[in-house]
Amino acid sequence: MEADxxxxxxxxxxxxxxxxxxxxxxxxxxxxxxxxxxxxxxxLHYYYRNKEKLFGAVFQFAFKQFAPKIMSVFNDDGxxxxxxxxxISRYIDMISKNPFxxxxxxxxxxxxxxxxxxxxxxTIGINPDQYRERIYSEIEKGTIREIDPNQLIINIIxxxxxxxxxxxxxxxxxxxxxxxxxxxxxxxxxxxxxxxVINSIKK
Amino acid sequence: MEADxxxxxxxxxxxxxxxxxxxxxxxxxxxxxxxxxxxxxxxLHYYYRNKEKLFGAVFQFAFKQFAPKIMSVFNDDGxxxxxxxxxISRYIDMISKNPFxxxxxxxxxxxxxxxxxxxxxxTIGINPDQYRERIYSEIEKGTIREIDPNQLIINIIxxxxxxxxxxxxxxxxxxxxxxxxxxxxxxxxxxxxxxxVINSIKK
DNA sequence: GTCTATAAATTGATAGAC
DNA sequence: GTCTATCAATTTATAGAC
Numbered sequence: 001m002e003a004d005x006x007x008x009x010x011x012x013x014x015x016x017x018x019x020x021x022x023x024x025x026x027x028x029x030x031x032x033x034x035x036x037x038x039x040x041x042x043x044l045h046y047y048y049r050n051k052e053k054l055f056g057a058v059f060q061f062a063f064k065q066f067a068p069k070i071m072s073v074f075n076d077d078g079x080x081x082x083x084x085x086x087x088i089s090r091y092i093d094m095i096s097k098n099p100f101x102x103x104x105x106x107x108x109x110x111x112x113x114x115x116x117x118x119x120x121x122x123t124i125g126i127n128p129d130q131y132r133e134r135i136y137s138e139i140e141k142g143t144i145r146e147i148d149p150n151q152l153i154i155n156i157i158x159x160x161x162x163x164x165x166x167x168x169x170x171x172x173x174x175x176x177x178x179x180x181x182x183x184x185x186x187x188x189x190x191x192x193x194x195x196x197v198i199n200s201i202k203k
Numbered sequence: 204m205e206a207d208x209x210x211x212x213x214x215x216x217x218x219x220x221x222x223x224x225x226x227x228x229x230x231x232x233x234x235x236x237x238x239x240x241x242x243x244x245x246x247l248h249y250y251y252r253n254k255e256k257l258f259g260a261v262f263q264f265a266f267k268q269f270a271p272k273i274m275s276v277f278n279d280d281g282x283x284x285x286x287x288x289x290x291i292s293r294y295i296d297m298i299s300k301n302p303f304x305x306x307x308x309x310x311x312x313x314x315x316x317x318x319x320x321x322x323x324x325x326t327i328g329i330n331p332d333q334y335r336e337r338i339y340s341e342i343e344k345g346t347i348r349e350i351d352p353n354q355l356i357i358n359i360i361x362x363x364x365x366x367x368x369x370x371x372x373x374x375x376x377x378x379x380x381x382x383x384x385x386x387x388x389x390x391x392x393x394x395x396x397x398x399x400v401i402n403s404i405k406k
Numbered sequence: 407g408t409c410t411a412t413a414a415a416t417t418g419a420t421a422g423a424c
Numbered sequence: 425g426t427c428t429a430t431c432a433a434t435t436t437a438t439a440g441a442c
Contacts, residue, residue, distance in 0.1 A: 008407080023314065026229035030436065040409055045437060047407095100313070107310040109371040110303070111226065114380065117371055126376050145402070150377050150388065151395045158365030159358050165368075166361075168312040172324055174331050174353050177317065185353065192354045199348070200403035211425080233418065243427055248419060250425095 009047050011037045013057060020058045021104045028055075059108060063120050065098050066105045068157065071130040080138050081202070084156070085194045091160050092190050103165045128153075144201040152201065159193045212250055214240045216260060223261045224307045231258075262311060266323050268301050269308045271360065274333040283341050284405070287359070288397045294363050295393050306368045331356075347404040355404065362396045 015037035019028050030051055034041040048054035070090050073083045095102060109117050128150070135149035163170065163186060175181040218240035222231050233254060237244040251257035273293050276286045298305060312320050331353070338352035366373065366389060378384040 024227065024229060024310070026227060027314070029434090031434095041436090042410085042438080043408060049437095051436070103310065103313045106368050106372075107227070107306065110306045110368070111230070112371075114371055114375065118375055118380070121372070121375055128377050147399075148391075148395065151391075151399070154365060154369075154373060154377070155362050155396075155399055158361040158369075162357065162361030162365065165309050165313070166357075168315075168317055168320055169309075169324070170357060172317065172321055173329050174357070177321070188351075188354075192351065193358075196350075196354070196358055196403050200399050232416090234416095244418090245420080245428085246426060252419095254418065 008037075008039065008043070011039065012044060012047055012054075013061075016054050016058050017061065020055060021062060021100050024104070024107060025051075025055050030054075059105075060120055060123070062098075062101050062105055064124060065094065065101050067121075067124050067126055068094075069124065069126070070094075071126065074131045074134040077134070077137070080134070080143060081198050084197055085190075088156060088160060088194050088197070089190050091157070092193075095161065095164050096186070099164045099167075102161050106165065142203060145203050147201055152197075156193070156197055159196065160189075163189055211240075211242065211246070214242065215247060215250055215257075216264075219257050219261050220264065223258060224265060224303050227307070227310060228254075228258050262308075263323055263326070265301075265304050265308055267327060268297065268304050270324075270327050270329055271297075272327065272329070273297075274329065277334045277337040280337070280340070283337070283346060284401050287400055288393075291359060291363060291397050291400070292393050294360070295396075298364065298367055299389070302367045302370075305364050309368065345406060348406050350404055355400075359396070359400055362399065363392075366392055 012033070015033045018036060019033050023032075028051075030044055031041055033054070034044055037044075044054065048057065068087070068091050070087055073086050073090070131153050132149045135144070135147070135152060138144050139146055167182065171177055171179070171182045175185065215236070218236045221239060222236050226235075231254075233247055234244055236257070237247055240247075247257065251260065271290070271294050273290055276289050276293070334356050335352045338347070338350070338355060341347050342349055370385065374380055374382070374385045378388065
């Protein structure tokens with residue numbers, strides 16, 4: 001049946017996401033994906049010819065969640081500081097719901113030849129001009145100090161992501177390995193990052 | 204000979220570093236390490252009983268380079284802003300010399316049970332009090348605004364590391380995949396991060 | 407579409423000669 | 425210490441029945 005086919009394909013993809021994201025491409029076993037999907041191993045090859053193809057599908061999906069498509073908040077010329085707060089809040093929310101996606105993506109792109117990444121990025125369609133022009137215009141207006149928009153946006157994203165990808169280390173060193181304390185830390189993070197950025201650039 | 208033994212062991216460790224760091228634990232083949240060390244595969248098992256042990260040696264070594272032991276710059280009570288500049292400069296220098304270490308470490312600790320990480324951290328001995336007390340004292344003195352020292356130090360490290368671990372993506376999206384432009388960006392990074400931080404916290 | 411059985415290749419690890 | 429040969433286990437992928 002067509003409905004069944006879609007169903008199975010989805011089950012496979014969901015299982016594959018789980019395993020690939022938590023164990024990486026090399027650490028993933030097709031058998032584990034099959035088990036998690038509740039199907040036979042050879043059925044994986046029926047839907048996705050090989051491991052590479054299945055991985056590709058997962059990677060593409062994950063990249064969409066990782067890339068801040070949220071840039072559109074900078075489109076209109078409302079209050080820039082509010083927009084920065086919104087951007088940070090939404091991006092941290094997104095990552096919170098999928099805290100292992102960033103590590104997965106970053107790890108894989110650092111191994112892959114870039115052509116793979118280029119294709120996915122083109123599909124997503126991220127445009128740096130969305131924030132660049134906005135920042136330049138606010139510098140001219142005198143709302144913020146002079147700053148390279150690229151450096152600024154990279155700073156923001158770095159501060160949003162790092163608590164998630166660095167958690168195992170940070171939690172041990174800084175929070176005496178307390179999950180509770182780390183969750184508290186994450187909760188305060190939105191406001192802290194926004195304050196940190198705005199304090200740095202406001203004039 | 205004793206000298207030969209050390210020599211071979213070093214050759215193995217150097218080869219293992221190269222392969223493990225670039226391909227991760229799961230992606231690494233003992234054969235490749237042996238080839239790169241110019242020795243036989245079974246000689247690896249003679250020096251390091253198994254893959255796990257060899258990986259452990261590499262991980263421990265790499266973690267030392269990743270962890271900012273540089274915290275000692277905050278020890279005396281000189282000019283905090285100068286100290287922050289120094290910290291950022293030294294840390295970025297360190298990473299620049301081993302740009303793939305951070306990704307390697309972060310990826311592995313996100314898979315491992317934390318007990319592994321805890322042991323290594325204990326060996327290194329990083330103490331958050333080194334910066335905490337320093338920051339609190341400067342807040343009291345009125346040099347800087349009120350800020351959680353943990354949030355501050357994590358912000359700084361995040362901004363130092365991210366350009367390296369996110370390079371494949373950032374370079375494509377922000378710099379039209381130009382290596383030249385990215386190197387320029389990295390060069391300006393020390394000053395930019397320091398400025399960004401100091402502007403944010405100074406009173 | 408889904409399963410069983412099995413091929414084919416890889417890989418970590420050991421035995422044993424020198 | 426170092427090598428050759430080889431085992432034993434794993435793992436991707438395919439062939440073929442239903």
